[in-house]
Amino acid sequence: MGTLIESAVYLAAHYGLRRSEVLGLKWDCINFKEKTISIREVRVKYGKEVVIKKPKSESSQRILPLMDDIADYLLHLKTQQKKNKLLFGKEYVDCGLVCCLPDGNPIKTEYLNHKFKDILAKNELPHIRFHDLRHSTASYLIKNGVSLKEIQVWLGHSTISITANTYTHIDMETKKDTAQKINDIFSKKSKGAAQ
Template structure:
């Protein structure tokens, strides 16, 4: 089973458990609109979430991080995978792209350095194929050395 299929199955199981909780609580169910709630449908308290998250980190022998750091890590990974900044801005709910650009400037600088390194390698070794496939839209790489 692929990772995506596993996550989908896990979320479907969660939805089923939550439907059972909703049925058990009946009229006292608090429709918060959240995916992850307390058994009565009300939002999970921040302190409770932090406590459970820290327990999971401890059990997995991982260093302590803030729960919010997961959001930052996800955005960083998306940016490193080439997802456009505007898409990440929308996922994070930032009102302005400038906020996203400022927060993730260090990642963009790293990606720019990688791009320059890739260009340098292509110029030093013009006969070596680059990571990108030739789709016919780009002119051929010149084999003359640049000085």
């Protein structure tokens, strides 16, 4: 992608992170040795004030495995941020954030939303909200047979009913696909027996 929001989009799409989780992710939450990403803080906006705080529920605070491709990406990103720090010198704002602007400043929520919408339009992609990346991740997991309980834990939902209520329609699509496959199997067997 090569845009200023690339890291936020990349992480949100792979992990189904909330916007506030992506924008609040700090380097000290990435453990390359243990291969984990810890979701411990979120960055949210209340009116004009930006606040870094703990996620809204205990289940939102979670440790996820660091995927190999993501680890490589993050190591490259960290190297780029070190170069930027040298380039900007005293002007560099070292917030310790994974997703930040080249000068180290945090990415603002409005900027992320606007830039994401702009990228979709320029590439003639359907309009979706940034939060829909989270839904896409969950949909992909469901369609690949991951249980609702596993998805609940991965996404950090406080209850399985939130996961079920949000993604039941996708689960029903998966069940319809399964029903069709079963139907096809028996249709082939009954046609074979009739011959």
